[in-house]
Amino acid sequence: MDVTLRRADPGDDVAIRALLAGAFDANPKARADFTRWQYWDNPFGRVRSWVAEDGGEVVAHWAAVPVPLVLGGRRVVGAKGVDIATAESHRGRGLFTALGRRLVGDCADAGMPALLSHPNPRSAAAVERVGGRLVARVPVYVLPLDDRWLAERFRLPVPAARAARAAVFRIGRGDPVETVPVPPPDLDALWAHVAGAVRHGIVRDAAWWRWRYADRPERPYRIVVARRAGRLTGVAAVTTRAAFGARFGFVLELLAVDAAAARGLVCGLAAAADDAAGLALAAIPRSRLAALAVRAGFRRLPRRLEPHPLRFLVVAPGGDSAALAARPWSFAWGDLDHL
Structure with a gap:
């Protein structure tokens, strides 16, 4: 037929x-x-x-x-x-x-x-x-939160893993943050501030966040916002899932005006990730997101732990x-x- x-x-x-x-x-x-x-x-x-x-x-x-x-x-x-x-x-x-x-x-x-x-x-x-x-082939960046996971994956004694996490994966101080139930109403102002750095990609304004994270039938997300003197400086979304041999907080969005806002968001994400072994995000190398992630403590996952990175085609x-x-x-x- x-x-x-x-x-x-x-x-x-x-x-x-x-x-x-x-x-x-x-x-x-x-x-x-x-x-x-x-x-x-x-x-x-x-x-x-x-x-x-x-x-x-x-x-x-x-x-x-x-x-x-x-x-x-x-x-x-x-x-x-x-x-x-x-x-x-x-x-x-x-x-x-x-x-x-x-x-x-x-x-x-x-x-x-x-x-x-x-x-x-x-x-x-x-x-x-x-x-x-x-x-691009899009690699994963990780921020370990559990010394035992780091020790197992990188074949280190736990004390050495603890020392490595303190030295290599440092978040640093950032803007004050809070976890909110829905995307904040002033997201368009934040997007207007960061949009100039996005030449090709998704428009992550209030309409996108509302459709993607508030209107989706299932919403297994935590949303974290950062503010400085009352002004929105960052917003992030995380969901927890099994990966890399443990439970990890997958950072789906990380919009930040600067490194201080990104560091604050990452502190909030770590607290919101419900006893996860770490946080992970995917970013195109040398992109603004990758740079912010590194300044907030993330490091690229070794290739032996990620042999088949995500393919992004257009x-x-x-x-x-x-x-x-x-x-x-x-x-x-x-x-x-x-x-």
């Missing part, structure tokens, strides 16, 4: 969720409230979602979720590629590539100048076949993907929809 490729709409929601549930264990996209939040009620624009259908059954899917971007200092609506999945019965037929080409063409028709992708190893080749070009629908990928990009773990 011939497979049909077509644009999806809300009427396909049940079938798309069933496919995603079968492709990935414990996938939150199996829930209608998640696809409603990310796809159908997205405040930044209409989702571009494509399916392959065989005999009335959805057997493959790929979507581009609208996100606010800045490209070369200009604000635009771009897209984040998500939820590449093929039913086991239809793998090996080239459906990823066929769907991807239509998805990229749809984004071009919609005037979306960039499609961001952070694929798993199985999907990376498909993204490259439809024009994806590598921006497609320029209707344009030059290689030129777009070569530009200076910003990235944080909050760009990933599954964290």
